[in-house]
Amino acid sequence: LDYPRILGIGTHGDGLNESEKQSVINQFDTLCSGNAYLELLNDIFIVDNTTAGRGMDGEDPGFERVRESILQFAKKLTVKTPVSWVLFRKIIQMFAKESKNVITFSEAKAIGVACKIKAEDISKVLAFYHDLGVILYYSHIRNLQDKVILSPRWFVESLGKVL
Numbered sequence: 001l002d003y004p005r006i007l008g009i010g011t012h013g014d015g016l017n018e019s020e021k022q023s024v025i026n027q028f029d030t031l032c033s034g035n036a037y038l039e040l041l042n043d044i045f046i047v048d049n050t051t052a053g054r055g056m057d058g059e060d061p062g063f064e065r066v067r068e069s070i071l072q073f074a075k076k077l078t079v080k081t082p083v084s085w086v087l088f089r090k091i092i093q094m095f096a097k098e099s100k101n102v103i104t105f106s107e108a109k110a111i112g113v114a115c116k117i118k119a120e121d122i123s124k125v126l127a128f129y130h131d132l133g134v135i136l137y138y139s140h141i142r143n144l145q146d147k148v149i150l151s152p153r154w155f156v157e158s159l160g161k162v163l
Helices: 018-032 036-040 061-077 083-097 105-114 119-132 152-162
Strands: 006-010 041-046 102-104 147-149
Touching: 006 018, 006 061, 018 041, 036 041, 041 061, 083 105, 083 119, 102 105, 105 119, 105 147, 147 152
Parallel strands: 006 041
Antiparallel strands: 102 147
């Protein structure tokens, strides 16, 4: 997956001509140069916010460029997932709905194998769904290595009760 990107969107573009808009963009680039977050800045747009929502004929064309930029990034977020992984996710979600909030790694492995996932790939599947926020799986934390938390919300609420 690509890192999330930042779109800089300046408003009140109706008060600037194209040359002035470019000058503002250049000033912003100069102001931000050398900052680590500049790598996350995808593009800068200056739009006439008084025209938003008027449709293609009456709306600032900058809005269409903003939409297109968002759509292009969204296409990069699509990750092809094997059907067996999707089935695995559906099954663990069923367990979570039945208030089974935690299972062992061995149980997750058995579910995965039943879904036609290779046993050696189970850790990858768990890490994938952990990154998406579907489950919590901490293979690097000694006391949690053998646990798969099926309901991140339940886990956070439980920690809140302890604190």
